[in-house]
Amino acid sequence: MSEDLKKTPLYEAHVAAGARMVPFAGYSMPVQYKDGVLKEHLWTREHAGLFDVSHMGQARIRGENPAKSFEKVVSADYQGLKPGKQRYGVLLNADGGVIDDLMTARPDEDGLFVVVNGACKDNDYAIIARELAGEATVTRLEDRALLALQGPEAAAVLAAHVPESAQMVFMDAKAVTAFGVDAIVSRSGYTGEDGYEISVPADAAERVWNTLLADERVKPIGLGARDSLRLEAGLPLYGHDLDETVSPIEAGLNFAVGKSRREAGDYLGADRIARELAGDLTRVRVNLKVLEGAPAREGAEIADEAGAVIGKVTSGGFAPSLGYPIAIGFAPPAYAAIGTKLKVIVRGKAAAAEVVASPFVPNRYVRKL
Amino acid sequence: MRFTKDHEWVVVQGDVATVGITAYAAEQLGDVVFVEVPEAGKTVKQGDGLAVVESVKAASDVYAPVSGEVIEGNTELSDAPETVNALPESGGWFAKIKLANPAEVDALMDRDAYEAFLATL
Numbered sequence: 001m002s003e004d005l006k007k008t009p010l011y012e013a014h015v016a017a018g019a020r021m022v023p024f025a026g027y028s029m030p031v032q033y034k035d036g037v038l039k040e041h042l043w044t045r046e047h048a049g050l051f052d053v054s055h056m057g058q059a060r061i062r063g064e065n066p067a068k069s070f071e072k073v074v075s076a077d078y079q080g081l082k083p084g085k086q087r088y089g090v091l092l093n094a095d096g097g098v099i100d101d102l103m104t105a106r107p108d109e110d111g112l113f114v115v116v117n118g119a120c121k122d123n124d125y126a127i128i129a130r131e132l133a134g135e136a137t138v139t140r141l142e143d144r145a146l147l148a149l150q151g152p153e154a155a156a157v158l159a160a161h162v163p164e165s166a167q168m169v170f171m172d173a174k175a176v177t178a179f180g181v182d183a184i185v186s187r188s189g190y191t192g193e194d195g196y197e198i199s200v201p202a203d204a205a206e207r208v209w210n211t212l213l214a215d216e217r218v219k220p221i222g223l224g225a226r227d228s229l230r231l232e233a234g235l236p237l238y239g240h241d242l243d244e245t246v247s248p249i250e251a252g253l254n255f256a257v258g259k260s261r262r263e264a265g266d267y268l269g270a271d272r273i274a275r276e277l278a279g280d281l282t283r284v285r286v287n288l289k290v291l292e293g294a295p296a297r298e299g300a301e302i303a304d305e306a307g308a309v310i311g312k313v314t315s316g317g318f319a320p321s322l323g324y325p326i327a328i329g330f331a332p333p334a335y336a337a338i339g340t341k342l343k344v345i346v347r348g349k350a351a352a353a354e355v356v357a358s359p360f361v362p363n364r365y366v367r368k369l
Numbered sequence: 370m371r372f373t374k375d376h377e378w379v380v381v382q383g384d385v386a387t388v389g390i391t392a393y394a395a396e397q398l399g400d401v402v403f404v405e406v407p408e409a410g411k412t413v414k415q416g417d418g419l420a421v422v423e424s425v426k427a428a429s430d431v432y433a434p435v436s437g438e439v440i441e442g443n444t445e446l447s448d449a450p451e452t453v454n455a456l457p458e459s460g461g462w463f464a465k466i467k468l469a470n471p472a473e474v475d476a477l478m479d480r481d482a483y484e485a486f487l488a489t490l
Contacts, residue, residue: 032399036399036400037399037400038399038425227426228425293405295402295423297427318402
């Protein structure tokens, strides 16, 4: 089985650092290093964590008007995306369900730069290529690695190597020369912390990784802590909180459907999105604080106070920064108000839970310098 | 101390077995954040689910290494689940079971056999 797993350019570095490697999205990836998930999580919240996210797909969309073409399949407003900026969007099916969530940037003049989920990338590229045929092309950037540097000390660390990064704010994206190579840097990430994602050529990845780790404020962090960090940040995870049956509106991702796009209604699934934006929803995302007992994980049922099942947890676990379990799930809108008392059913036992605001841990994005 | 292939340990005093998970298991689980221990009075058969240990990432079952009646669960683990990582083979015990069939203990691995078993993993 392990022979079938792909390796990122940082595989050897992970093994050398004592990482526990697990299969993830078809790759052998580090789930944790020697310190373990809890310490790695807290280190990222206090200092700077370095993540290998090279399993994610990186691609260029090029064409006459790549943004206009891309809007056929993705919900966000890309024609209005200014050079140097990045935007979150969702790839939709004809029913308004989410095929994938992705980040799209204009780091330079070379069309759009897209980052998609590792487990979804082959399907995404096939859909994009098919829908954009004759207008735009999708080129996989298989020869690039992607690193994420996240945490309150990330900006100071990166500024020493990439001076331009200090002038960027949240969701800025820039093509720069850094570490002696062509890099694409965006001030973004998926932990709720300030931080950056850094795309570099694969053959420079290990050198960049080691250069950043040479700073004592930086430690390598595995996918285990990446998941607990994103959960605390209230960020949905594709394949868990998002799938082809869930619409971005149900998932609370209204911002991923641009204003210009709502007015035009010119994309796949627009009918359902418009209906749901008008309030016709049967389920919505809820964020739960579990008040007693065990963590409620994916698949646990959500019940009302009387014990009637009303929904399901789509991801959940223990929140290291908070010291109690939290969960993301779906329930009818009548149960979604903050403060609503609910139950989660874990191994047959009903435990008290409460709907709380998202994010669970306040995010620390730097929106203004 | 005797051991199972599922990485539980048993220490017998008189007709009572104290049960926990091994240092190897605790290390594999990572940081334990929640433990569900059985209540006194519950009867278990060898191989039944006895307790549940949760790390940040996942929930894992702990199986009863011996049959009998639970006479005490380690309720201190509710407030201090991290004891399972700190003292897996002492203070991090899960339950005390009054043995129904002491011969079950003799069939479990001793320390040398368990370590030889670990070396095969």
